Amino acid sequence: MNKLKRIGALVGALGFGIAPLAYAAPGMGQAAKAGFSIVSATPQTLSSVNAAAADKTSTPGTVSADKKTLTFSTRTVRLVARTGPDTDMLSYRIDGLRNPAVVVPRGATMQVLFINTDDDMFHNIRFGAWRTSWPADAAPLIATSVGTPPLPHGTEAARHAEALTLRAPLAPGKYAYFCTVRGHAPGGMHGAIIVR
Numbered sequence: 547m548n549k550l551k552r553i554g555a556l557v558g559a560l561g562f563g564i565a566p567l568a569y570a571a572p573g574m575g576q577a578a579k580a581g582f583s584i585v586s587a588t589p590q591t592l593s594s595v596n597a598a599a600a601d602k603t604s605t606p607g608t609v610s611a612d613k614k615t616l617t618f619s620t621r622t623v624r625l626v627a628r629t630g631p632d633t634d635m636l637s638y639r640i641d642g643l644r645n646p647a648v649v650v651p652r653g654a655t656m657q658v659l660f661i662n663t664d665d666d667m668f669h670n671i672r673f674g675a676w677r678t679s680w681p682a683d684a685a686p687l688i689a690t691s692v693g694t695p696p697l698p699h700g701t702e703a704a705r706h707a708e709a710l711t712l713r714a715p716l717a718p719g720k721y722a723y724f725c726t727v728r729g730h731a732p733g734g735m736h737g738a739i740i741v742r
């Protein structure tokens with residue numbers, strides 16, 4: 547076997563070796579749902595200091611006058627999503643806005659850092675189809691979405707978080723982000739993703 551052929555064979559063997567491993571990576575087992583697909587998912591534990599630093603890395607979006615819509619036009623959008631404060635626990639805060647509609651270009655790469663700041667409840671963030679009514683039961687929501695598993699509550703010093711990279715749908719339309727812990731989405735823990 548000459549040198550070039552040997553390199554070719556090596557690359558081929560590596561390719562076959564790497565592909566199954568890549569599909570076994572966290573989050574990668576989730577097939578595309580409602581047009582969203584997961585590229586990677588990395589669990590993290592953040593101190594409040596680290597969480598505050600992470601906030602500063604989000605992509606600056608355009609905030610509507612009514613503070614209900616956050617618009618991005620870049621191909622890559624980095625968002626930091628937190629669970630609501632104690633007084634409004636069944637909601638998200640994204641760039642300080644409560645459950646904003648997030649507008650992204652079709653096919654955009656969305657880098658979402660989700661932080662559960664709750665000290666006594668599990669929460670997650672999932673992406674899927676928009677619904678006009680939200681079931682209390684988690685099963686149908688989980689089956690039709692991609693995102694994080696429910697993350698446990700933490701302490702002030704150690705918050706459970708997950709960094710997700712996902713691909714936005716290619717078809718323009720109204721989609722959703724939501725929490726699948728029982729009763730949370732109908733309780734208000736959801737918002738819209740508008741793909742343009």
Ligand SMILES: [Cu+2]
Nearest residue numbers: 669725727730
């Ligand atoms: Cu929740």
